[in-house]
Amino acid sequence: MIDELSGATALYNTYWVRFSRGEVSFDRAVENSKTLVRAAKEAGVGRIVHVSITNPSLDSSFPYFNGKAQVEEAIIASGVSYAIVRPTIVFGVEDILINHIAWLLRRFPLFVVPGQGGYRFQPIFVEDLAEIAVDAGREKDNLVIDAAGPEVYTFEEFVRLIGQTMGSKSKVVHLPPGLALGLSKIVGMFLGDVVLTRDEVTGLMSDLLISNAPPAGKTSLKSWLSENLATLSGQYASELAHHYRR
Numbered sequence: 001m002i003d004e005l006s007g008a009t010a011l012y013n014t015y016w017v018r019f020s021r022g023e024v025s026f027d028r029a030v031e032n033s034k035t036l037v038r039a040a041k042e043a044g045v046g047r048i049v050h051v052s053i054t055n056p057s058l059d060s061s062f063p064y065f066n067g068k069a070q071v072e073e074a075i076i077a078s079g080v081s082y083a084i085v086r087p088t089i090v091f092g093v094e095d096i097l098i099n100h101i102a103w104l105l106r107r108f109p110l111f112v113v114p115g116q117g118g119y120r121f122q123p124i125f126v127e128d129l130a131e132i133a134v135d136a137g138r139e140k141d142n143l144v145i146d147a148a149g150p151e152v153y154t155f156e157e158f159v160r161l162i163g164q165t166m167g168s169k170s171k172v173v174h175l176p177p178g179l180a181l182g183l184s185k186i187v188g189m190f191l192g193d194v195v196l197t198r199d200e201v202t203g204l205m206s207d208l209l210i211s212n213a214p215p216a217g218k219t220s221l222k223s224w225l226s227e228n229l230a231t232l233s234g235q236y237a238s239e240l241a242h243h244y245r246r
Contacts (some may be wrong), residue, residue, distance in 0.1 A: 016068070
């Protein structure tokens with residue numbers, strides 16, 4: 001790995017896992033990331049730009065947020081110049097969350113929202129995130145940047161916006177989080193995929209995907225949805241097929 005990084009002026013690290021499954025785990029993702037950081041230092045890489053997550057914490061009970069905090073800690077301790085970029089939920093043409101919601105809204109008469117749906121998040125466009133990361137790579141000072149979009153939505157508002165943009169007739173209903181998760185597992189069995197995890201439900205409901213910093217992204221989700229309607233929900237994108245079965 002050191003040879004592969006030799007001569008590089010910057011390392012952009014986007015590596016992570018959505019959930020643990022089999023040999024793919026958050027603990028392994030943390031260790032792999034630490035190995036990459038050590039290799040970058042030994043190879044003389046000038047700067048590490050790391051894509052993390054909003055509100056990571058070593059005290060978090062969520063492996064996703066706890067693991068991201070561990071990787072941040074390793075980067076800061078490495079002595080290599082760094083920029084840590086902390087996005088919220090990222091949206092774009094190949095985005096899993098939006099395309100899954102759109103796919104379900106187009107094909108099912110009901111769409112289940114866990115709990116009351118009032119929990120918030122602040123989505124950022126993938127190209128805005130990329131621009132932030134590239135700009136951060138050009139800086140010399142150590143940076144920690146929240147990367148959030150210009151709009152804040154509750155989850156129910158988010159789902160209804162996608163449905164209205166598509167002209168979906170699916171009815172939005174509310175179920176207790178446990179029942180919603182159980183239903184998602186049944187749908188996942190039908191699709192041969194993991195649609196939703198318990199940590200994702202509880203993490204989303206904890207308002208961790210929102211930033212107190214001024215918005216770094218410029219692209220409106222509402223405008224983007226209107227302009228990219230034709231790309232949404234055409235085909236289900238399996239997380240397991242893309243990242244866990246290779």
